[in-house]
Amino acid sequence: MAHAAPGLAPYASRPEESRGRLVPEAESETRSAFQRDRDRIIHSTAFRRLEYKTQVFVNHEGDHYRTRLTHSIEVAQIARSLARALGLNEDLAEAVALGHDLGHTPFGHAGEEALDAAMAPFGGFSHNDQTFRVLTMLERRYAAFDGLNLTWETLEGTVKHNGPLPAGAAPPTIAAFDRVLPLELGGWPGAEAQVAALADDIAYNNHDIDDGLRAGLFTLEDLADVPLAGPVFALVTRAHPGIEPSRLIHEGVRRMIDRMANDLLAETRQRLAELAPRSVDDIRAAGRPVVGFSEAMRTHDRALKAFLFQRMYRHYRVNRMASKARRVVRDLFGLLVDEPNCLPTDWQAQAEGPRTARTARVVADYVAGMTDRFALDEHTRLFDVHART
Template identity: 65%
Template sequence: MAEQLWRREALAPYATLPWQSRGRLHAESEDPSRSPFQRDRDRIIHSTAFRRLKHKTQVFVYHEGDHYRTRLTHSLEVAQIARTICRTLHLDEDLGEAVALAHDLGHTPFGHAGEEALHAAMKPFGGFDHNAQTLRILTKLEERYAEFNGLNLTWETLEGAVKHNGPLLKDGRTLEDLPAAIVEYCQDHDLELEGHAGPEAQVAALSDDIAYNNHDIDDGLRAGLFGVADLLDLPLVGEMFALVSKKYPGLGESRLVHEAVRRVINAMVEDVMAETRRRLADAKPKSVVDIRALGRPVVAFSERMVETDRVVKKFLYGRMYEHWHLNRSHSKARRVVMDLFGLLCAEPNCLPPPWRERAEAAERAARARIVADYIAGMTDRYALDEHRRLFDLYN
């Protein structure tokens, strides 16, 4: 009782209030010791898909080094930033954390290169989208509970997972333009695709931007794709490296990088909180319903930080994501995914049970989706091993 009273006092009226949750698709009794959003977070952490993130590419394939970020460590960093922002803004940090931990569950092995390859392979069958795949995992593919498929998360967490980057029905897009998995699920559990998600999901989206910009700088420096001197002309990033160098002359590069990057993260977090407070003061929302009805995000960077973010992303794209070393890895990744997809669609008897039984009984389009689910769930290591087992004639 004391904990519940504290929670009510800690949350702003415009937060997504757990005691006003719209509930789950399959009704369940409430937990006496955890809020609905705490239970969602716990179910995500205990899921098979979450564990697999340990060996899924963020930028570097898992075997290229032990200290580069993976999808798992990235998700944990996003969750940490989201919790901080939510707590400071008096939002529900458990919901923010749940969305942050779930947001990358649908990614394929080998990061965006793997997704591009699987989307190309699935083009005749509706394509592949990692956000839609996240929803499939959360509502269908996880098989843990006796009474339902998926994790049976609350409406609010699923809404955040699907819409954390904004409304899906905007700029003239219709249901026909969306992945079938999202449209089909919303027929039974309407996630209101035309509107913005609640503030906690908006926090998770910007926390993702903050986390990956900064850890990609850290990982890019560690990999030698660029040097500290290359960062000095970047807005905010260069300022922080110069500030740390002046304050601690002669500091070793490892400490210099950490000190500068943590200051960049802090500056971006402070910017989000200041801009969000300004927007809240202008909008004066009385409830989360008012937040969703605003027609624009309430959680946002300032215009200055938006421009800074754009410049940093442009630098990382040119100097890191399109680096020849990474392009070679991406090329291999695409070939692995395309090879696996082609063979397994043509010869579903090579799939392990029960995937084989489902694929052999399915029509062509449904079989392709089953194969896509199988490949998307692979870790980098498993995909490489599976490719070796299927294509190495002497293995």
């Protein structure tokens, strides 16, 4: 059954025109190809695990900070809203948004840094490549194939989440897949994927400000001179004198998200008017992104990132958490790659022997799939001589 979505712009991705899946499947009678992609991601084991994988704070530091799961849902909400306003395919934008973080390690960027360093003798580690491994190999739920067998468009949007991949720059798993089903790695993806990527930026910056304020890593006064954030919080304070701090924070963050989203819509509509694309292929052939912020907002975005880097990501409390996280990941990888017979039985079956490249890759897949909580428990089981195994 064809699933032509009403009200789509000429340059939107259309599921009935999808380039298909690696393993051909019959179409659903009730859902479009992109809806099925979204649903497969939501039902995946890796997606459920995001509930206990953190953004900045280790999971047990508090119940109200963002996790990879809440972040992914928030990115998907922003992406859907932007896609709808631009006449794009909401289901594809949502699928890319929901799947973009599936390859993240436990403990956020600290965990990834530690795993990348441990994997250096074996080709390194990238969460983008790991996400692709999850989507195409590691999820083992379906009888006919490994992975989720997503459409070409969803996979394209996922691998190009940070833009085109120049020749020779693709990580190993993506490069190998591209030889079988070419993803046109050197070009920009469709507009839905571009929307999902910038929705990630909008959500990440604003919600880290929210979490950082509530964690006491910095104050509203510290934000006073930060572009966008300072003026917005000052405006809320003037409009609502005496407002309690929690409402002030939420109202300010809400308004910042709104300003960034509206700026993106205005700038993108201007770019689309200049390009006048008649198909999604015109978007890919443009040679530059068609979805983006204005120059002024890009400046604000850089200022927010710089502030968060100095005042949040390098705060001593975050540094301490990151230090512990790196030690846990380093310890787990080192022991398991030296003694793969300590891996669970099904993972042992995939390994070869101590410190081989294949064993290192299996251990990296195992460790990367852990939640914060499971990684801490596994570390206790393996290193505390009094712990039950």
